[in-house]
Amino acid sequence: MNISVKRIQAIFMKDYKEFSRNYVISSVVLMPLVLALFYGRVGSNSIDMYFLPLNITLSMVTTYVQACLIAEEKERNTLRGLMMSPASTFDILFGKSLLVFLMTGIILAVSCYLVGFAPKQIIVIALALALSTAFYLALGTICGLFTKSIMEASLAVLPVMIIFTFGPLALALGEDHLLYKIVEVLPSTQLIRLAELSQANAAFTELIGAFSIITAWTAGAIAISVVLFNKRTKDL
Template structure:
């Protein structure tokens, strides 16, 4: 537990000086607040920007942040120093995961400002689940990548698919059919309804299947490459 807290504190101090990571956490919450307050088009779906950016936030921030943090530590050999100083791999991964999840949840709380009171717990719940799945994907990439550049190359296409597919699905039916297999589109549809009782079994199954596949990818990457 002590080492997990050390990792969280270290990440917090580091992120405040790391603009590339920091912007990941701030960009979409700020965009959401600005767009929701600045743009009002007649006939536009309620909380349109909040829902759209929320899903993009799920697909981008936790994925890129987790992958970058782990890959950078590997590249600069600070991860090995931590391991040699008696930090266990699960402590490190848990520390990074908790840290990224917490910062993303703070971002989600900012985005939640446009959500009406009774829907807020559901909104946070959906976001929290989405962040966890994306963190798994990011950790798998971070572990698999040899360095930061490789992590960025691997993250970019996955991030674009996860973040933009739900948006593109609104305009194209074929994309929508394909994108249905991704958890981000399912989360977008759940966010559209924002009612836990209206969540379909199919959505839950797809999200669960995504989580299992990404957990498998994470375990595969860990067994293949290890953390160090």
């Protein structure tokens, strides 16, 4: 596999220009910020409440925008042009993800500030959020590859949002409920757990459990998206 910085940069710049001129999709970015402002004003102070806007950002912005970017390429028949170019799968997926990754990072940081969440171990939280972002990016890629148009992609993102963003809310059902056990292994739940432990100044060894679960989800999702993408390349 040959990695070319020039090609990644070309894809990144192209997506940046397209995205910034597409107001329908780029305005979505503002939504989580408004929510974060709202939650911040309401005066929530539990980690659960802090992380609700963050998790919404991950599904609404990261997954949705990534899915739309890929679905739009398919809708307009430009994905084939990319696949036929000397750019490798890594070049294409990385170039496309880079834009959304950076954007997510900025929004997450601003959201944290607006909602009033001050992480005590900033590196741990940043690492966990970066891993989660990669997971949601891969999910977005999968959604985009499965659908044919932006319309379909926005629908396909809905289940992702319901399961991963609002899943942690099911924890309120109590430990005996069946849903509790399922929801507990979700990366979004683990992200909240990790943040709770981290805010309580836990040692790194205590965090390994949550980290490994998030990493496993991320690795799995990335693997599936790469396999799907390669399959698409072949049956052109």
